[in-house]
Amino acid sequence: MVNQVHKFGGSSLSSADRFKSVANIILTHAQAGDCVVVSAAGKTTDTLVKLWQSYQQQDTQAIADIVLLLSNHQIALIEQLLIANAKHHALDLLETELSIITKQAKQGTLAEAALLAHGELWSARLLSAYLEQLNVSACAHDARQLFTLDAGQLQHANNQQQCLKAIETSKINVVTGFIAADLHGETVTLGRNGSDYSATLLARYCNAKKVSIWTDTQGVFSTDPRKVANAVKYARVCRDQANLLARLGNPVLHAKTLSPLKDTDIELVVRSSYDPQGSHTEIVKLGMSKQKRFLTTVNNVDLLIVDDLSEGEVAHVSQLIQHSLHHFEHEGEIYLLVPASATHQVANYFAGRANISESNLNGVAIIAPDQEVAPLGKQSEALLQTQSIQPRFTHYGEGYTLLLTDQVLESDVLSLLHDKLINKAQEIALIIAGLGNVGAEFMRQLPAQLARLSTDFNVKLVALLRSEQMLVNANGLDCESWQLQWENHASSYKQADLLSYIDTLEYEHKIVIDITASEHFSQLYSKLVELNCHLISANKYAGTASLSWYQTLRESLAQRGLHWRYNASVGAGLPINFALADLQNSGDKITRIEGVFSGTLSWLCSMYDGSKAFSDLVLEAQALGFTEPDPREDLSGRDMQRKLLILVRELGIELELDDISLSALMPDELSAGSWNNFIDNKARLDAFIEQHAQAAQQQNAALCYTGLLEFENNTLNAKVGITYVPKSEAVANLTPGDNIFVINTQWYNQNALVIQGPGAGKEVTAAGVHSDLYWLVQNIS
Numbered sequence: 001m002v003n004q005v006h007k008f009g010g011s012s013l014s015s016a017d018r019f020k021s022v023a024n025i026i027l028t029h030a031q032a033g034d035c036v037v038v039s040a041a042g043k044t045t046d047t048l049v050k051l052w053q054s055y056q057q058q059d060t061q062a063i064a065d066i067v068l069l070l071s072n073h074q075i076a077l078i079e080q081l082l083i084a085n086a087k088h089h090a091l092d093l094l095e096t097e098l099s100i101i102t103k104q105a106k107q108g109t110l111a112e113a114a115l116l117a118h119g120e121l122w123s124a125r126l127l128s129a130y131l132e133q134l135n136v137s138a139c140a141h142d143a144r145q146l147f148t149l150d151a152g153q154l155q156h157a158n159n160q161q162q163c164l165k166a167i168e169t170s171k172i173n174v175v176t177g178f179i180a181a182d183l184h185g186e187t188v189t190l191g192r193n194g195s196d197y198s199a200t201l202l203a204r205y206c207n208a209k210k211v212s213i214w215t216d217t218q219g220v221f222s223t224d225p226r227k228v229a230n231a232v233k234y235a236r237v238c239r240d241q242a243n244l245l246a247r248l249g250n251p252v253l254h255a256k257t258l259s260p261l262k263d264t265d266i267e268l269v270v271r272s273s274y275d276p277q278g279s280h281t282e283i284v285k286l287g288m289s290k291q292k293r294f295l296t297t298v299n300n301v302d303l304l305i306v307d308d309l310s311e312g313e314v315a316h317v318s319q320l321i322q323h324s325l326h327h328f329e330h331e332g333e334i335y336l337l338v339p340a341s342a343t344h345q346v347a348n349y350f351a352g353r354a355n356i357s358e359s360n361l362n363g364v365a366i367i368a369p370d371q372e373v374a375p376l377g378k379q380s381e382a383l384l385q386t387q388s389i390q391p392r393f394t395h396y397g398e399g400y401t402l403l404l405t406d407q408v409l410e411s412d413v414l415s416l417l418h419d420k421l422i423n424k425a426q427e428i429a430l431i432i433a434g435l436g437n438v439g440a441e442f443m444r445q446l447p448a449q450l451a452r453l454s455t456d457f458n459v460k461l462v463a464l465l466r467s468e469q470m471l472v473n474a475n476g477l478d479c480e481s482w483q484l485q486w487e488n489h490a491s492s493y494k495q496a497d498l499l500s501y502i503d504t505l506e507y508e509h510k511i512v513i514d515i516t517a518s519e520h521f522s523q524l525y526s527k528l529v530e531l532n533c534h535l536i537s538a539n540k541y542a543g544t545a546s547l548s549w550y551q552t553l554r555e556s557l558a559q560r561g562l563h564w565r566y567n568a569s570v571g572a573g574l575p576i577n578f579a580l581a582d583l584q585n586s587g588d589k590i591t592r593i594e595g596v597f598s599g600t601l602s603w604l605c606s607m608y609d610g611s612k613a614f615s616d617l618v619l620e621a622q623a624l625g626f627t628e629p630d631p632r633e634d635l636s637g638r639d640m641q642r643k644l645l646i647l648v649r650e651l652g653i654e655l656e657l658d659d660i661s662l663s664a665l666m667p668d669e670l671s672a673g674s675w676n677n678f679i680d681n682k683a684r685l686d687a688f689i690e691q692h693a694q695a696a697q698q699q700n701a702a703l704c705y706t707g708l709l710e711f712e713n714n715t716l717n718a719k720v721g722i723t724y725v726p727k728s729e730a731v732a733n734l735t736p737g738d739n740i741f742v743i744n745t746q747w748y749n750q751n752a753l754v755i756q757g758p759g760a761g762k763e764v765t766a767a768g769v770h771s772d773l774y775w776l777v778q779n780i781s
């Protein structure tokens, strides 16, 4: 059974080394019974065309020179690839064929198609012999024995029978692309780039599962990557958009290539033979992929107005001129977009029914989802005007806009259009976990933030998660009415459901924002990274996980070029992580960080004056949204210990959580047990605090909870705990809830750099997460 049809174009076979690479691809990607369709090696077809032209001009010297050129090229390939009998046999055959060509040229009996067919024949024979030499069972097929056309029409039933009979299930079947035969056995060609067509035809006839077009580009891009540096490769493109691209002249796929796959489930992928392990583009059936935006150039075309044009005629003319054609209705007339070089031939075909409306046109086509076509078209007209370019002809069609200009659009203009209109369509998917105190506030701020981002980026909210339920919509949720949608549509999920949903999201970038307080969720990060998600955390668990887990996560983020932002996890919205990164980037060396890194503990210590029980203040802090879901995480000092560790690791220092010494702001025995148990025993907490407050007072100091990181004589001292701070010092006089980071560095030595401000609370924390999101979107797009 034919599992796959692989197709290799001329550039994939341009040298002996390229043949070897192709053989390697076959060894790793093909199995017995598969077909490998090949084009002529390198520029062989062009050389054969020149030979034909010289023959028509009866230029005997040129004929001899070109035959020699062909001979040298083929001999070099054979010599470098084959040995022993296989080599001698191939050289003998080549010599015989070239002498027949020379003889026919002399006799005036050369036939164009039969001459051009040699390129593919030589490739198929050579590759098959080389595979055999590598002990891979292979055979070469001349497609003239497989594909028959009658008056230009493929004889599908007969061809299918021929293919099923000829294809050997125990071998790799190397088949010539581009050529077929007519009913008399005479060679006919399937048009330039006809080898792709041969591959999809063969796949259809043999009921193959998949066609892989191995080429010199890595897949289908948003625009020509040779002209526009920011071109984006798409993982999936719908057949209808691929078809439109082809008709509008995009060279990656040809319109004919797709036609045999119509109404079949045969997969089609475009991938690079130069980078076989690289990602590829899958051409999928309508509805199996989101519609994308493309910018494709149109060069040197004429517009013809044709009376009563039928689909059949378009197909026929397209076959005649061996070029994809696009036709459309515009202001009551039927237009045909024709390569200028073929206008004469097309006009002749229509014998008076076709008139040239516009000639020598260039320009671009913008292909996009239907609803985006009109606004994009208007924006592109406006952008062209800023470059003093006025389109001569503009047409808004189904799924595309055509802007035809006098001048060829240069790379700078194409880049401008692409970056403003197409790259912007690089969609970013947001997955938000945690809709509690901070998460809900983050959602409240989200519409305004998305509106700000949407002038340049296309960010869509595709999932909202709580611990047991999720609300998803791959096309985007309305973030203003998420609560209502949640009530009606949220459903329970398991981690595996979440991961497979994220895996199938067709977005160029995915960002998972963790606003949970869940260690369990943070343990998913490595899987999320495997699914190419960027990460933003307010959650502190991943940043304070074991060093080996943390380092592995960082490595796999780096390998994939993914970002992880966690500014809000320390100091809420305060730019502490930015400041530390900046200091280090400027070459400075941080020697000491001291301060209060807990909003809750800052608020409690500042508010406590003995007039209210400390435990009541804890409940107030909880209601204000300062505390962790369980405030004992704050009172135990654990939360501040985590923050200090995140900062330490930010400085590149390898430390575990328990390397930071800790004393709690509560009696140890209250840390265990339920929250109710804690409340029942709150008097013990109050007594504990009162005792410390009095001791501090006796020293004319304030009861504070501080953190310290310092290097002394090359040893690191990191701790968090209760301190009695002289009342004159800034730390003892904080506005309730403020954090303070006093940073000493090589350059901020005597006079420290101080960052101070609210360090907890839902608004500032949510804003801190938004700041990370903004940074990330700017930096990934």
Ligand SMILES: NC(=O)C1=CN([C@@H]2O[C@H](COP(=O)(O)OP(=O)(O)OC[C@H]3O[C@@H](n4cnc5c(N)ncnc54)[C@H](O)[C@@H]3O)[C@@H](O)[C@H]2O)C=CC1
Pocket (backbone or CB within 6 Å): 433, 434, 435, 436, 437, 438, 439, 465, 466, 467, 468, 515, 516, 517, 518, 520, 521, 538, 539, 540, 568, 569, 570, 571, 572, 599, 625, 626, 627, 628, 629, 759, 760, 761, 762, 765
């Ligand atoms: N409150 C603050 O001022 C600050 C909080 N943070 C951090 O922000 C995070 C959120 O804090 P809050 O909103 O106060 O907590 P919260 O308890 O109010 O909300 C947590 C949310 O996470 C969800 N959740 C729990 N486990 C989950 C899981 N496995 N998968 C998906 N969702 C899950 C819960 O359903 C809830 O919606 C915490 O990590 C906290 O440390 C960081 C800086 C400041």
Ligand SMILES: N[C@@H](CC=O)C(=O)O
Pocket (backbone or CB within 6 Å): 569, 570, 571, 572, 597, 598, 599, 600, 601, 626, 627, 628, 634, 639, 759, 760, 761
């Ligand atoms: N509970 C934390 C919240 C921020 O991380 C604090 O009080 O600082």
